[in-house]
Amino acid sequence: DAAIVALDREHHRGVVDRRLFGSFVEHMGRCVYTGIYEPGHPSADAEGFRGDVSALVRELGVTLVRYPGGNFVSGYDWRDGIGSREQRPRRLDLAWRSIETNQVGTDEFMSWARARGVEPMLAVNLGTAGVLDAAALVEYCNVPEGTEWSERRRRNGADKPHEVKLWCLGNEMDGPWQTGHTTAEQYGALAAEAAKAMRLVDPEIELVACGSSSHEMPTFGYWESSVLELAGDYVDYISMHAYYEEHDGDRASFLASGASMDDFIEGVIATADAVGVRRRRTKRINISFDEWNVWYQSRYPGSEAMPIDIAGPRIEDQYSTLDAVVVGDLLSSLINHADRVKIGALAQLVNVIAPIMTEPGGAIWRQPTFHTFAAVAAAARGNSLVTRVTAPGFGTRRYGEVPAVAASATHDPATGDVAVFLTNRAEHAVTVEVRHPGFDGWSTVSALHLSADDRGPRERDTAADVRLTPLATSASDDGRGTTLTLPPHSWTAVRAA
Numbered sequence: 380d381a382a383i384v385a386l387d388r389e390h391h392r393g394v395v396d397r398r399l400f401g402s403f404v405e406h407m408g409r410c411v412y413t414g415i416y417e418p419g420h421p422s423a424d425a426e427g428f429r430g431d432v433s434a435l436v437r438e439l440g441v442t443l444v445r446y447p448g449g450n451f452v453s454g455y456d457w458r459d460g461i462g463s464r465e466q467r468p469r470r471l472d473l474a475w476r477s478i479e480t481n482q483v484g485t486d487e488f489m490s491w492a493r494a495r496g497v498e499p500m501l502a503v504n505l506g507t508a509g510v511l512d513a514a515a516l517v518e519y520c521n522v523p524e525g526t527e528w529s530e531r532r533r534r535n536g537a538d539k540p541h542e543v544k545l546w547c548l549g550n551e552m553d554g555p556w557q558t559g560h561t562t563a564e565q566y567g568a569l570a571a572e573a574a575k576a577m578r579l580v581d582p583e584i585e586l587v588a589c590g591s592s593s594h595e596m597p598t599f600g601y602w603e604s605s606v607l608e609l610a611g612d613y614v615d616y617i618s619m620h621a622y623y624e625e626h627d628g629d630r631a632s633f634l635a636s637g638a639s640m641d642d643f644i645e646g647v648i649a650t651a652d653a654v655g656v657r658r659r660r661t662k663r664i665n666i667s668f669d670e671w672n673v674w675y676q677s678r679y680p681g682s683e684a685m686p687i688d689i690a691g692p693r694i695e696d697q698y699s700t701l702d703a704v705v706v707g708d709l710l711s712s713l714i715n716h717a718d719r720v721k722i723g724a725l726a727q728l729v730n731v732i733a734p735i736m737t738e739p740g741g742a743i744w745r746q747p748t749f750h751t752f753a754a755v756a757a758a759a760r761g762n763s764l765v766t767r768v769t770a771p772g773f774g775t776r777r778y779g780e781v782p783a784v785a786a787s788a789t790h791d792p793a794t795g796d797v798a799v800f801l802t803n804r805a806e807h808a809v810t811v812e813v814r815h816p817g818f819d820g821w822s823t824v825s826a827l828h829l830s831a832d833d834r835g836p837r838e839r840d841t842a843a844d845v846r847l848t849p850l851a852t853s854a855s856d857d858g859r860g861t862t863l864t865l866p867p868h869s870w871t872a873v874r875a876a
């Protein structure tokens with residue numbers, strides 16, 4: 380089988396926002412405690428943050444981190460996490476049935492994020508808290524001095540404002556599992572009022588309203604349009620969340636997760652734009668895809684089955700090479716919608732459905748999904764090119780026929796660097812010619828790939844064997860194309876200059 384992926388340097392969607400390569404740190408399981416933070420760990424710095432985790436966060440290339448939840452935020456009082464650590468309360472976290480010790484809070488997270496060069500994205504609690512609490516947190520973070528909350532921050536050791544520019548108005552408020560779950564109308568009205576108050580505190584901030592928790596939610600579409608009717612004048616983004624997994628051995632549908640993500644994104648864009656047209660708004664609402672990943676949710680027994688503990692393990696999925704291929708494919712979907720999807724967050728960063736795993740007091744390792752994410756975060760620069768893909772069809776039970784080959788590509792006009800990301804969903808090899816006639820002097824720098832095997836989830840030791848390996852390429856006779864044979868069920872990154 381053969382496929383063609385045609386690139387045109389002038390035909391693009393504009394610049395890929397670097398915030399697309401974000402991740403997520405929730406107070407959940409071992410993401411914070413024994414994840415990013417573990418005083419006493421041999422690699423811990425003076426603030427108690429694990430140095431080995433920081434090194435892998437840098438290697439992963441994460442640009443932004445969303446914090447502190449997730450479902451956690453809907454029961455969280457941010458005041459519990461500031462000031463003297465000895466006096467911070469131990470609270471029962473209803474979302475994950477844990478005892479939250481509050482040893483890490485807003486100031487610690489901000490210090491962690493800034494020192495690691497990642498942009499913070501903070502979520503406010505709109506489940507069990509309200510407008511005043513949200514506005515007070517913006518005041519605490521962003522007002523330089525002279526008010527109750529800004530002076531409190533300064534007394535707590537942060538003399539300069541944290542300057543948090545990106546804020547989520549709650550989390551998954553459409554989900555019945557959410558503490559404080561409401562209707563679309565109630566949430567839309569609350570989000571509008573919270574947004575107004577938060578922006579009065581700091582007019583420079585950007586705001587994300589909650590969209591649907593997944594494409595499958597019964598209120599999907601209705602939720603987005605109702606929320607944007609009420610809050611669209613006050614927000615900049617609508618959120619999307621999606622988790623993918625292989626159901627009942629249906630590998631073909633799982634490999635087509637990127638096609639499903641495409642449909643979901645296009646549905647949200649259509650819905651947001653329809654509301655904008657009806658309301659005669661000139662502003663376009665863009666997308667913050669602030670939770671996405673592979674997550675074997677069907678294996679999760681539910682929080683009710685969990686013992687109440689302190690930083691006990693929660694959803695520590697082990698990933699396979701197949702999962703890593705799918706993560707690469709999902710990133711192509713995000714890049715292919717870069718004109719509207721401005722923010723992305725791989726959920727989550729450490730230990731909880733994460734690319735980075737740690738052992739308390741001990742080792743750290745990369746999951747297979749680390750490698751595809753890191754390759755894209757490093758290479759995707761500049762414009763998102765419109766790729767014209769001609770490929771054989773690939774039948775799936777869930778999504779019908781999708782192309783056997785999926786592609787995305789970026790081009791940085793300043794450096795001339797090009798990156799092409801290719802997924803072969805088929806169970807046989809496919810030879811692809813990447814046509815690049817407008818790229819004079821194209822020189823392939825590398826082609827690295829990962830093939831899915833049948834070895835299933837990788838434990839710590841076997842995860843260490845996973846890496847991207849070189850794939851042969853050849854120049855087309857006319858010099859205007861590059862040909863490579865994609866192995867079955869594989870993902871490839873081609874870099875050219």
Ligand code: AHR
Nearest residue numbers: 405449450451550551726
């Ligand atoms: O990432 C795990 C959980 O998934 C988050 O807390 C929630 O927002 C989503 O349902």
